[in-house]
């Protein structure tokens with residue numbers, strides 16, 4: 001109800017006499033045979049805009065609107081039980097002509113008034129039919145269109161409808177369905193019947209909702225409803241009714257709206273509403289509801305298809321790219337269906353309302369009369385429409401004179417007793433038919449949806465871009481591979497061609513050479529034949545007395561040349577002869593020199609022998625003197641005169657005298673004499689003397705005797721070795737142990753003795769002595785003894801096992817070069833024997849020297865300043881290196897460097913060569929040298 005705006009340009013209401021209601025057409029009043037008022041101006045008649053036109057005119061809510069008159073149907077309720085009785089003798093106050101859409105209201109038996117409505121629904125009209133003609137065109141159009149089309153008597157209406165069949169809620173237009181009528185005439189029956197027991201009885205609300213839910217998808221098209229009752233109850237005064245100043249849309253922000261997903265939930269909602277609906281008995285209708293019941297259904301639909309159509313349109317005309325049009329936001333249509341079950345329209349005094357309900361009735365009547373005034377004003381194009389007079393009119397502002405499509409059903413009863421009310425209702429309907437709305441599409445841009453779509457579009461484009469990029473890269477890769485193949489193919493062809501050319505040249509060359517050779521051979525043969533012929537000819541000529549003087553001259557020349565050559569050869573021979581005689585002279589002189597040197601050598605040897613003999617004599621004398629001096633000192637210590645001779649003295653004395661006597665025969669002879677005169681057993685028995693001095697002297701004598709190889713066997717046979725070992729074990733005198741060790745060392749030069757020493761635990765005793773001794777000379781003797789043992793092939797394992805090597809290494813602590821030399825000798829002996837055993841296959845595994853920890857010392861002293869030590873160690877290293885099994889340990893301990901040094905710098909060629917050979921033949925050393933990048 002647009003306030004202050006006259007929307008209906010139709011003529012004034014008809015007079016009572018020819019009150020021919022306006023057209024039965026929906027959008028355009030139907031022309032009547034009588035002079036009938038037209039609800040729509042002529043200029044607008046038939047001017048309903050087709051949906052497509054409406055759409056194009058509407059730019060997301062910018063719709064100018066389509067004229068649409070309020071559509072009014074009248075429905076007659078059948079006589080109820082009470083009327084059957086009360087009005088039994090009376091005819092109905094109305095007579096219906098549904099096919100003419102006319103209603104006759106009887107004034108009396110002979111007079112009646114005829115009214116036309118858009119639809120006239122008799123008491124027999126089914127609920128389905130009522131829905132289809134009253135509400136369906138507002139909700140949707142299809143069925144009604146078919147029904148209308150099937151009625152030939154309404155051809156004009158149908159044609160009009162076909163021009164404008166889409167102005168429905170489901171197409172984005174607001175719609176209102178309203179029932180107006182006296183209490184008990186069937187408003188609630190028409191609109192609000194739930195039809196739970198009999199589905200045929202379902203009213204407009206239920207059917208409309210079925211259609212809406214059936215045509216929408218809960219996922220994309222949200223549908224929400226508000227069920228509003230008691231709007232006029234004073235307690236609900238605070239319910240705000242808000243009107244959008246731009247669109248004219250009316251809303252109730254304070255009212256709860258429930259989103260619906262199915263019909264079932266709607267039915268529950270209605271049931272709940274019905275239960276709450278305030279109802280009070282009135283005289284007229286025991287089920288009468290005093291309040292208005294209003295159902296508001298909000299439908300939001302996104303427009304499908306139109307966007308695509310727009311796109312194709314742009315595409316065809318080439319006025320806009322697809323990309324640009326795809327940014328056009330989608331359109332969403334928001335529409336609203338309002339179903340209003342008004343309270344009864346009867347007058348208060350008739351309804352019999354009292355007390356509390358009286359107030360209600362006043363309020364209801366006030367709102368209904370306000371609605372009537374508004375409709376009157378609209379129907380009469382009055383400049384002022386009193387919309388603000390009541391909540392109801394404010395709420396229905398959009399439905400009358402607004403932008404909604406409105407369908408009104410007026411309900412009447414047949415009873416002549418309520419003729420006045422019926423007449424009043426009919427007149428309300430007649431006036432409402434004159435009200436014209438400007439039906440507008442409720443569209444707006446759906447930017448959220450556009451955003452979502454653009455996001456998806458963007459993702460698609462990115463994916464497409466990536467796919468294209470990948471295709472591009474694949475293509476590049478393919479081309480590159482192809483190019484590589486071509487290049488490789490070209491290279492192969494080129495190489496083949498080159499090779500063919502080379503072979504061809506080679507062949508040509510060979511052919512040329514062959515030809516040249518053949519030519520040369522033939523030339524030679526030819527020359528030989530010519531020469532032969534020439535010789536033959538020459539021979540013939542010689543025999544022939546007719547030889548020419550030229551040829552004689554040539555022969556002479558040849559002869560001369562021959563002579564010269566012979567002369568030269570003779571000179572050469574003579575020169576060679578003189579050279580030979582010169583060398584012969586030189587040789588004779590050399591021989592004389594050699595003879596002279598030999599003589600000198602012999603003389604030197606004689607001299608040396610004499611000196612050695614003298615040394616032996618002197619040594620013997622020294623021994624005698626020493627013995628004598630010791631004895632003298634001892635007797636002096638005992639307080640004697642020094643003349644007391646013990647058995648030993650007499651022994652020594654005898655030996656001395658004997659020695660002096662035989663001094664002319666040399667030391668060896670004197671010692672042998674001593675042996676014979678004193679007796680070995682006697683000497684050895686003195687080793688066990690209780691007198692330590694005697695023991696010292698005795699051991700010295702035995703040591704001297706043992707120094708002679710000839711005595712060694714006898715000493716051992718006589719038990720001398722055992723006695724000496726006993727001394728090592730038992731004597732605490734360092735001198736005795738030193739001399740005994742020296743004697744053992746001498747005896748240990750013999751292989752048999754070596755085994756005896758080992759058998760008698762000699763190595764253990766020597767090791768103990770080595771550990772205890774401090775005197776370097778003692779250590780030298782012990783080391784010498786062990787070193788000798790180290791030279792025995794059979795004793796290797798035992799020597800190592802019984803600690804001999806470790807004892808040897810322990811002695812280096814004193815640092816004395818004599819001791820170190822013996823240690824080095826022992827190690828070299830051991831290494832040599834072990835190497836031999838390994839070579840023969842008698843020894844496997846790493847060297848016992850390495851196992852006993854000798855390698856670090858060996859490496860450290862390999863370049864010792866004292867040459868005897870250095871030489872022994874160098875030899876030991878070479879022996880160790882000959883066996884691959886030792887190589888890794890040697891490398892780890894740094895022996896490789898020493899071997900390299902030995903192979904380069906050792907002054908002894910045999911050792912140098914040995915080291916060199918060893919390094920070359922060892923794969924491990926070779927690998928390490930390569931790794932260290934040492935040129936070898």
Ligand SMILES: Nc1ncnc2c1ncn2[C@@H]1O[C@H](COP(=O)(O)OP(=O)(O)OP(=O)(O)O)[C@@H](O)[C@H]1O
Nearest residue numbers: 077078183184185186187188189285288289343344
């Ligand atoms: N067309 C019809 N056919 C059969 N019965 C009907 C019809 N219309 C109404 N009635 C019956 O008439 C009675 C009154 O109907 P209803 O309550 O719908 O009237 P109302 O106009 O809504 O009254 P109120 O204004 O007091 O609410 C109900 O019993 C209903 O069943």
